[in-house]
Amino acid sequence: MNNAPFKGVIAYPITPFDSNENIDIPLFKKQVERLVTTGSHGIAPLGSTGVMPYLHDVEKEAITEATMQQVDGRVPTLVGVSNLTTDKTVYHAQFAEKAGATAVMIIPMSYWKLTDDEIVKHYDTVASKISIPIMAYNNPATGGVDMSPALLKRLLEIPNVTMIKESTGDVQRMHYLKKELGDDVAFFNGSNPLALSAFSAGARGWCTAAPNLIPELNIALYDAIQENDLVKAQRIFYKQIDLLKFIVAKGLPRSIKAGLDLLEIGGGGLRSPLKPLNENEIAELDSILSAINKEVYQH
């Protein structure tokens, strides 16, 4: 497997805002630092979790640079650079490379449903303008387009498209990738509730915002898989499934922010139209986190 510089748990930070809805860089750095020190194997700013599409160009650049400074080479970094137009995607990809990103992640954002040829051309153009590897990201729920396994296979023919992140929530997509592309493809799971299935199917890593709240359990799941201990992996997975389902159901930026507040790390604010969870939702999250902490420290 060439040029796939990630494995294990790739943690997605949120982008916190201050009371004027401007990005809060000091808080962001604090959150990133915690992701690194709690053991995540990679850091991925400007993902969906990081509300990348809601940010201005200057803000994206500030987040990219803050990540590089804070991570400081301790783990690899994966920067989200997706944009509706090809031109802007190239711009952000080049910025990320210059800033020192290990790789970039690109989802084919789609207002008008793109054809397969348009998507291939889009990736090809961006790939030709940078020399770091690209992770192609499939997530119809946020990006609006569902890349077929056949299309993903075409994308992998572009030299520096070396990794795939699948977030459709359908484990059969991963079976296809593994079966068709064999050990040459590094595929990553982006669907939290599928974490156990995806690792069982052979996923190389798990792209997740969960380490903001429960890093120990996320990493323990990966470790159990590495030890080929399915019974243990299953036990660890069922400890965290309620949290994984909650953060997906309520939206990652809203729920991670709420969780960081509950954990007294500080989640900052959201940018409108996104609003905080309501009181009942926060109470539900609190009870899920408490149950997990009780169980983790008892066993």
Place this chain on the structure above:
Amino acid sequence: MNNAPFKGVIAYPITPFDSNENIDIPLFKKQVERLVTTGSHGIAPLGSTGVMPYLHDVEKEAITEATMQQVDGRVPTLVGVSNLTTDKTVYHAQFAEKAGATAVMIIPMSYWKLTDDEIVKHYDTVASKISIPIMAYNNPATGGVDMSPALLKRLLEIPNVTMIKESTGDVQRMHYLKKELGDDVAFFNGSNPLALSAFSAGARGWCTAAPNLIPELNIALYDAIQENDLVKAQRIFYKQIDLLKFIVAKGLPRSIKAGLDLLEIGGGGLRSPLKPLNENEIAELDSILSAINKEVYQH
């Protein structure tokens, strides 16, 4: 019905680009002029057809101003001002008002699925900052969020949200609006293949890119409905249905551009990643347009 300054056929221009993928204002004005002179009852720049989300702020402003200059009060104008963030939506809505737009159209663009409360707050904030009417636009296929009839009803309680555009393609949504909200709501159809059903259900107008290619037939359909002549309306509808289905299936910007080229009006270029139709698709469109023209002039 208060403050719903549209009815009939509301025409959506495309945004043409030059060979450097910059917007081509002279060609845009020419296309708009033709929409006005061929009889459309309103002009709606910066819609999905006008690839609004692919444009920079400055470009959106230039298109808005060019529309006002060219239309010059001959018909009402409806400017698209949607944006992922509330802040930017306010900005563009205020710009449109100042430029002289009759009304603005807003779809709750969604990367993260918005809650109903977030959507209401979003419209409420924008509405409080402008004094022209707002058309709330529901189109899950492009905007990523499906506003329920109950939510649309809540939005209509905001004073200057006075119009609804439904593009789900489900005529039962229109039945609900008409039945629940009665004659106080002005609802518009945004699904081309549903044009006949929507008018039959009581839609006040039809938001469509089709007048770029077949204005006579589009307006004739509305006229037949006004004359309460269903038999005639049906005959006119079936003459244009193949074209309506084609432009939806292939994407409005791509297919309107191709049609304007075929009609020798000039469609300009597209912005990447959007690419022109391929040869077979253009041939199919040509054959549909030829069949229509032959039939229209013979009968």
Place this chain on the structure above:
Amino acid sequence: MNNAPFKGVIAYPITPFDSNENIDIPLFKKQVERLVTTGSHGIAPLGSTGVMPYLHDVEKEAITEATMQQVDGRVPTLVGVSNLTTDKTVYHAQFAEKAGATAVMIIPMSYWKLTDDEIVKHYDTVASKISIPIMAYNNPATGGVDMSPALLKRLLEIPNVTMIKESTGDVQRMHYLKKELGDDVAFFNGSNPLALSAFSAGARGWCTAAPNLIPELNIALYDAIQENDLVKAQRIFYKQIDLLKFIVAKGLPRSIKAGLDLLEIGGGGLRSPLKPLNENEIAELDSILSAINKEVYQH
């Protein structure tokens, strides 16, 4: 249009049961009589409304014969003869023909999803064994298979398959049938909430259980369409839409039975596992029927 002996409102009786869950033929005849005398243009026993798949062979034969006796040639009859196996479908189709049915209705019931070739062969075999016309019925919600417009076109090449009933609830299917097959195809609408759209699109008739409860309004809608008076048709349609939506949402056998009880005609019992509507549902139906009756007699 050859051999399509139906138009207008084709009424579907329920199959009432006694307290032992045996079919109640005297009550069935009373219900059928009322459908004929209130003006329906055809009678269709053993449809989904008539819970045909829940009946034994002997019961189906009794219902068929009771229909023939009661209708006695006053209007045409359309008997449901669908079955999972081809052999049984032939059996019931031949029985219906011998009993005097005007035509038979066949939905390709599907436990295992049938291929297009299997469906064509199924219809072809049945068609070759009878000489009365066949209405091919498409209703994925109950039959489990969705016949594409292209497949329906193939079925129409079988000589005595002369009519199509579309119940997908997608008006674009009707557009396709009308456009592709022209005036040679008699297509009928089987989706109650689409009644206005379907007639606007050119449907020749409406297959519906609603005349059990509101025959005057159902027939008035058809009459307004025949008079080419869309404004009137629209007004009449909106008077009945709440009832049409209710009976579909709650299930036709359950809601027609409840309505016949409310109207004091007598709905009889259901066969397990089907159970009567609960009290709240019956109260809702009562209020819808009362509102309709008030409005109909006032205007």
Place this chain on the structure above:
Amino acid sequence: MNNAPFKGVIAYPITPFDSNENIDIPLFKKQVERLVTTGSHGIAPLGSTGVMPYLHDVEKEAITEATMQQVDGRVPTLVGVSNLTTDKTVYHAQFAEKAGATAVMIIPMSYWKLTDDEIVKHYDTVASKISIPIMAYNNPATGGVDMSPALLKRLLEIPNVTMIKESTGDVQRMHYLKKELGDDVAFFNGSNPLALSAFSAGARGWCTAAPNLIPELNIALYDAIQENDLVKAQRIFYKQIDLLKFIVAKGLPRSIKAGLDLLEIGGGGLRSPLKPLNENEIAELDSILSAINKEVYQH
């Protein structure tokens, strides 16, 4: 876990027909014998694979009795007794019990979409009339109704409903069952392509028609899971995935019949409207089986 007399690989025989489309009991017995001798842990006649809904009552009884005679207590038996009406379901469940079945499997077949209360009552009535355990079977694709996890939980409160078979193909359903119901529920996977995910999630068994064609690989997968060797399970799973996908895509009765013919065991005929695979499909199956056999014996 009380009264859940199955685990491991539960094999589903087909129902073979002779050239007159009558059931072929001698061939059926031969096929069942092979399932037992190749190591399956249970035998389940009259499932979807066994085209139960296409059989007459007398035929179902003959298949039930032939299974009991042939299996002769060597492994437990699970007989499908589902029917549209409650009355008929009771009838077949009682027959199966008297014939010696270990348990019965019931899917709530649905022409009219059943309410949750109707489904609970249906199971409750059947359960009260027999004393052997019931496996509740959820398969919206064939049965037409999708039982929610909450409904399945209600069904498990009925004393002899002790097992659940999930065939929605959504591994999250299994997570829910395991998490909510803990070690008290025996859940079985009925979706072939999910075999690895389901075992990873804690499924007690796998209900499958695949042992008709590749019993060694099916059982080896279960054994690897029992040995807590995920790496081995994954390798064995990827060897059989193409076959598992093929038989699901083409329909189990058609593809198992074709496979048994290719393996020279004899698949018999199908009952109309079901037809054999075409030549290309048979060639594809042959090539999948050959690839598997080559790999299995080499490694």
